[in-house]
Amino acid sequence: MSRLKSRRRADYLYFLSYRTRWSDNDQYSHVNNSTYNLWFDSIVNTYLIECCSLDPPTSKSIGLVISSYCEFFAPLSFPQVVDLGLRVNKLGNSSVTYEVGVFPQGGDEPSAVGGYTHVFVEREARRSTLMPSQVREGLSKLFLEEPRSSSAKL
């Protein structure tokens, strides 16, 4: 878990701020874990629409989530505002793995880090397909290679 906990804002390339909503807090008066997944979807799709020319209602290929994950380090609570940072950790021809850092407004230590993998499929047939070239080009701008793990260093 330590690897993701050590993320800082400088590890991300595209940022958006979101207000928490009353319904994000659960009975324990902090933001529920499922809200973080809503945020991942929101920043990823905003980037695809605004920076990669994706038009969800009409695009021939769409991104399906095949796996998701999140690690939680510190609680958040309504009405806090959060800053989300986005990066791409893997980029293939038909799939992409995103990572999102969730920061309290202005903070540099993440409350949570998570993300998911999109596989692009044909809208109707839902068969795997190449992602649109504008999408791949846009996503490549967020790609950051991981440093080799310390065990590999000599």
Place this chain on the structure above:
Amino acid sequence: MSRLKSRRRADYLYFLSYRTRWSDNDQYSHVNNSTYNLWFDSIVNTYLIECCSLDPPTSKSIGLVISSYCEFFAPLSFPQVVDLGLRVNKLGNSSVTYEVGVFPQGGDEPSAVGGYTHVFVEREARRSTLMPSQVREGLSKLFLEEPRSSSAKL
């Protein structure tokens, strides 16, 4: 319906901006009606917390919603940003009726206008009670009297 449709930003006194989320859009690719209720809860409770000293996890009295309503005039769609405006239409000793105008970012014609009535109750017993004085004082700053209806004008 025309009365609420003619609301403008100048009819509201407290504003917050919210990003739409991917999940706000439904199958018809516009923001689902239930999202507006989530926004009403969010701006009302943000105001109660930040401007009226309400602390939801510990306050002795809490506001329960006893009725809600919304009229929809124009669609919104993710990833639009919305500006919410809040006013108080009725203010009693134990209840308050809020109205929220939902505007596309920077726009002056509402996409929707709605709100709800809070009755304050004791946290445990859930019996009606006076609202805290700081809450009533804060809410009174958002109170705007309606002009008499035209039928009453001579």
Place this chain on the structure above:
Amino acid sequence: MSRLKSRRRADYLYFLSYRTRWSDNDQYSHVNNSTYNLWFDSIVNTYLIECCSLDPPTSKSIGLVISSYCEFFAPLSFPQVVDLGLRVNKLGNSSVTYEVGVFPQGGDEPSAVGGYTHVFVEREARRSTLMPSQVREGLSKLFLEEPRSSSAKL
């Protein structure tokens, strides 16, 4: 408010049961008001799909919500199960007003009663249009005329 509070199960014609979800409860440990709107959408659209042959991804006309309302009489709390009852209060050629009663599982007194008005529009142009004949036929089976108000009885 009393008129809706006096609704009983016999006032509704189509029923579905829903489990509450953890996220339905808000900080005050009861089901949040906005959850009821999610339920209205769910029973209405289930009826449209299963009993009126509506296919949301492909239908030429779609129902847009133009106004919604809800009155709340008694709290619910996760993990309660709720029984929803559906009726149609007004049925035109291009619009319909639904009413939904929300009952605790097996109970006869509603926790809340609300609903909304759908106007059917062309999918792309979003101009008002006749509802599909199968939809109108299906909805007519749920139509219940209100008794005249007592003040009108002589």
Place this chain on the structure above:
Amino acid sequence: MSRLKSRRRADYLYFLSYRTRWSDNDQYSHVNNSTYNLWFDSIVNTYLIECCSLDPPTSKSIGLVISSYCEFFAPLSFPQVVDLGLRVNKLGNSSVTYEVGVFPQGGDEPSAVGGYTHVFVEREARRSTLMPSQVREGLSKLFLEEPRSSSAKL
């Protein structure tokens, strides 16, 4: 990924059925990935409340999610009904890792498999603590040891 995809109903010990809701479908007309996390929270907390005597509004210790994951194998779509199966994969004194299988109603092949890890903390101080004995006892009934991986078999 293949390990979780091969799960069957017999791999789970506690089941609940949930109706999908209209809002669960996203613009692509299938259940959005974040809905699965809402379901995980729902079956886990229903089990904790109904079978482990946990009372979320008053319990001295509460379970915080520290990591979550989900793998998606086949789409679901409103108004389908889903059957959720719950098991416990790891059980310590202060933490537990749940796994949930999401099946289309009556089906034996999962649409998705995921879950999360709860760490129990003191309600106010949020320091790690032992889980209540009734909780641990209840969870132990759902514990299923993984068979050793085939590579380890000789």
